[in-house]
Amino acid sequence: MNETTMPPRYDVAVVGAGPAGASAAINVKNRGRSVVLLAGQIPFSHISGPHLIANFAGFGETTGEELAAALGRHLSAVEVPVVTEKVTRIVRDGAGEPTDGFVLFAGDEIHRARSVVLATGVLLEGSIEGEEDLLGQGVSYCVTCDGRLFAGRRVVFISYGPPGEDEASELADAFGVEVTYLPQYQADYRLAAGVRVLEGSRPERLARVDGGVQVTLGGGRAGEPLVADAVFVSREAVAPTALLDGLETDGPHLVVDGRLQTTVPGVFAAGDCTGEPYQVAKAVGQGQVAALAAVRLLREQTEVVAGV
Ligand SMILES: Cc1cc2nc3c(=O)[nH]c(=O)nc-3n(C[C@H](O)[C@H](O)[C@H](O)COP(=O)(O)OP(=O)(O)OC[C@H]3O[C@@H](n4cnc5c(N)ncnc54)[C@H](O)[C@@H]3O)c2cc1C
Known part of the structure; x- marks a missing residue:
């Protein structure tokens, strides 16, 4: 594929459309940056059941279904493009320099972004012994x-x-x-x-x-x-370590720093995938922190390139 046939490059690609991913995408958009939300085949799946959620401040007693519908309405109101395909692989774009960004494979499409927020939830089933070792080899x-x-x-x-x-x-x-x-x-x-x-x-x-x-x-x-x-x-989710090389984990969770950046520069994480507590409020909050950190990194990279 040459540069003229390449898909456009978003500022941020968010992977996973639960509360963390939806919050990240909305906050990137609010900062005037371009964003794509790669939502998997069943967006909002972990919250979208009939179960009661009684501790998400401001909502009183609500259900997962109602919360998922509210997230969907908010995403379409701010015109976040949502792709209902699961991301199966992420690699560095271009020559692999930190500012080159990433290529994300989802279904038969590819998407490009300068920065990525992983909001994939926690892999409840766990992977099968041998699965990750044989990935790409059977x-x-x-x-x-x-x-x-x-x-x-x-x-x-x-x-x-x-x-x-x-x-x-x-x-x-x-x-x-x-x-x-x-x-x-x-x-x-x-x-x-x-x-x-x-x-x-x-x-x-x-x-x-x-x-x-x-x-x-x-x-x-x-x-x-x-x-x-x-x-x-x-399965709904792919273990993050199988998605992208270089991510470090602690048990089922991604290792992140105070800005929610993972061990791969330019890749941030939010929500259940970063650890307990597995809660909506924490996921929404971390979605915002990761989004703002990604936007800040993009600004810093632009300033360095411009010699500011
Ligand atoms: C039955 C039940 C009851 C709960 N009750 C409460 C409660 O009362 N209060 C509370 O605060 N919390 C509750 N929770 C927990 C809450 O739902 C989670 O903490 C919250 O949904 C986490 O949000 P998240 O965005 O991090 O992850 P998730 O909601 O898990 O969303 C992650 C999304 O990423 C998608 N995804 C994964 N991999 C990929 C990929 N490779 N490509 C594209 N998409 C991908 C998944 O399909 C999923 O849609 C409950 C959970 C369950 C299951």
């Missing part, structure tokens, strides 16, 4: 990016929610892949004809073996060998 999160590499071959598709059904069906229909679907949730699965479903089995470990990747199963099918050419994993 494990993938993205059918659009990697589906064609496995055309006509065998794939185990591990899915933590219904959005995986479309992706697995796409592998079977568009690429003629022999798909074994391992749902980690219960529903009426809507899958393309020919997709085999293995219910009640928990993936415990992924390992490279001759001829592909072996999935060690627990639960109802413990001990049954399952080998495929590749394993695709679909």
Whole structure:
């Protein structure tokens, strides 16, 4: 891709549209900077249930659904562009200099931004043993990016929610892949004809073996060998360390400094992904702190370039 076909570069890309990401995007916009909110397939998912929220100041007793609707209204009122695709990878743009910014891959689109705020929530399921080691070497999160590499071959598709059904069906229909679907949730699965479903089995470990990747199963099918050419994993969130190289974590949380900058300069984090307490008010507050820190960094970079 040459410079003329490159997508425009936003000042800030926010990943995740829960309370932290929505707050970050609104605050970047309020500072007159350009922003894109990469929201995942189900925006606001962790708050958008019917559960009662009684401790978010100013709202009295509300529900997750009402709060999610309020966030959605606020985002559209200030005209934040929202992309309902999950980010699967972030890399440095250009020559990788601190001021070059980042490229974010989401579905079949790419987005560019000078700075990034990660607001991806906390990964409740945890990743599978071996998953991160095999990423790009037999494990993938993205059918659009990697589906064609496995055309006509065998794939185990591990899915933590219904959005995986479309992706697995796409592998079977568009690429003629022999798909074994391992749902980690219960529903009426809507899958393309020919997709085999293995219910009640928990993936415990992924390992490279001759001829592909072996999935060690627990639960109802413990001990049954399952080998495929590749394993695709679909969950709401991707572990941040799998998204971007150089991020340090402390358990499931990203390490951040006082300005909520991660260990990758130019990348900030807010909300549950930075640690406990897992609370809406803290997420909204950190979204603002991260947004203002990102804007301040951009201003400092511009001043240095201009020799101010
Ligand atoms: C049942 C329940 C009850 C709760 N009750 C309360 C309460 O009463 N009071 C309270 O204060 N808090 C409560 N919480 C906690 C509160 O919901 C969280 O603390 C809050 O939602 C955290 O906001 P967040 O933006 O950090 O993360 P989240 O709300 O988890 O949002 C993160 C978003 O990022 C998206 N995402 C992740 N990875 C990617 C990616 N790679 N690309 C794009 N998008 C991505 C996810 O899909 C998700 O939509 C409750 C939570 C639950 C589950």
